[in-house]
Amino acid sequence: MNQLLESLNPVQLEAVQHNEGPLLLLAGAGSGKTRVITYRIAHLIQDHGISPFNILAVTFTNKAADEMKKRIDHLVGDVSQHVWASTFHSSCARILRRNINQIGYDRSFTIYDSKDQMMLIKDVLKTLQVDEKLNQPKAIQNRISMAKNRFIRPTEYGEKISSQFPNNPFEEAMPVYYEQYQNQLRDNNALDFDDLIILTVDLFNQSADTLEYYQDKFRYIMVDEYQDTNHCQYLLVRALAAKHHNICVVGDDDQSIYSFRGADINNILDFEKDYPEVTTMRLEQNYRSTKNILDAANEVIGNNNIRKSKRLWTGNKAGTSIGLYRGFDENDEANYIIKKITERRKLRSTKYNDCAIFYRTNAQSRALEEALRYENIPYQIIGGHRFYERMEVKDILAYLKLIINPADTVSLRRIINVPRRGIGATSLGRLEDYARQRRISTFEAIEQVETISAIKAGTREKIHKFGQLIKLFQPSSSPLSVIIDLLEESDYLEQFEKDGSIEARSRIENIQELVSAIARYEEIDSEATIAGFLESVTLASDIDGMADENDVVTLMTLHSAKGLEFPVVFMVGVEEGLLPHINSTGSKEELEEERRLCYVGITRAQKQLYIANAMRRRTGRNFESRVPSRFIDEIPPDLFDQISEYQPPERKLVSSFDPDEEEMDGGYFVGQIVFHVKFGRGRIARIIGVGGSARITVRFDRSGERTLMAQYANLQIA
């Protein structure tokens, strides 16, 4: 251990050796904070005789937690497995599985992901007979989540939030929606993501004994990525640390990128106020990136005002210049990246593995994927359509959820007629009416279905059979045996087997993959339960599924990239409207968060950074002209390679898009002969504006002058 300590720089060493009392560690990007946290834990265990049972380390993703465990294991060996290293959500789920009965929930509760949540909100709106167009479920979901993050209850919502929006019918209705939603959750014995945190805080508020138990258990607490905690998580940490004050939080206000999820940057800025006796340390030496890359990052983030002032420095050499490319469109942008990857692979033995491509929105991955596939470059995409959100996977998971928690009507509704059993919306509605009248769950109504005269006898029998199917399985049986029997008994696969299409085949493969996932889970966990598997699945994050051992290029959003590093980084779509995103340029705060996002992207790069954008980009049906991001202007020009731009080929480009799309291109010119479906042949007289919104005036042979919108004109070029 002592030998290990020698490898730390003075500040890192000081942080590792600071054991008692609150510690605020402001750790810049690439400053070795994970190293500090793991060494600190190892130091506590080995040199101070602290029991690993008394240590809680909270990270942002399960992957980060696993990584941390691995590194602690490396330092101290097997005892490391007793350290609680997990995410906020997983830790809380674990606590609630033990103690939630103290606050009136059943310990077999189900955790709803955001899709389940959405179903429930839609159901609430339907019951209240509210128009979904005026009161969008997504907006409601957002409001509720934000309220929960701020520890605001349905009863307090009106006073604390709605009152700030006078004469806003939507805001005024919110308390009702929120309350109904929460009631529904409770009736279903279900918790959403935010409930995991808020109910743990409730538990601690209501039971002093339980709180004290966990305070004493977690005498040493470490929170990573503290800048991304929300108010509710702050309350949780504060409660846990209140007795012993051995709380070490690590964060970087410059990397706070989750305010849309309720992250409160004040949690880090105000830590010193909460704990007056706090020791604050700054890790400002960057070990990750070349000087050029770090200089670019520093210059960009220097334009933010709301931050603790600091400047990262590095002893690393300047390295190569930053590549900047302005492509013709998203396909050209993708081709540039592929060219660079292939080039590097040939010249300097860069592996695919070393390369990552970051974008602002998931939709941007499409063009990149197509290009990579065309060139046969192996890649993995993090996020987007997650495996566990695939329709067929969710169906099977819903079966499992219903087996362990029959009160879960969201899952019940999902599968009662999947595969088709001849139980339609009308019968289901009658079943639910019956349940509502008797104040029983829908599943209990199924058990009494023979007595429901409103449902036809034939359908009653079908519903009864469905009930029997679910009751066939024991919640306590081994997950693997249950899923195998379930696939057999439910005839679920038959619908795809009959189909035989590629799509159906891939669905069957996905279910097989789910079975193997359960098998793997059973191998790892000696106390495997269905509930445990479902929990690990629901709380898994995109990043958790990332494989670092395969030689593939990795694609992900800038948000997902946080905490990672790659030798070669490509940032694409660095344009106004995308980064900063169009929806986040309303306020100074939002814009600064976009800048931090850009900063996070830049600082992921170790050796080489490429920044790319496009002159025009396809948005839905149309093309839009795009302007380079203001963040590019914030990088000193001398850090860039010679700036390259799309060069139109001599002859007309044989493009990869189909002719229909080509017409919506701004590639018209005055004097051009064009054909219109209705107006026939004509010559372009004037063009006002650019891109899809341009107005083109055409002098038609038959019908005279007409002005058309470029995007709708549908002109054939002669």
Next chain:
DNA sequence: TTCGCTAACTTTTTT
């Protein structure tokens, strides 16, 4: 009453 087909609409970031 259930089911399958077509057409329209939407995409910021996520535990």
Next chain:
DNA sequence: AGTTAGCGAA
């Protein structure tokens, strides 16, 4: 691309 509303057929 994936969901959803609406319509006609079984």
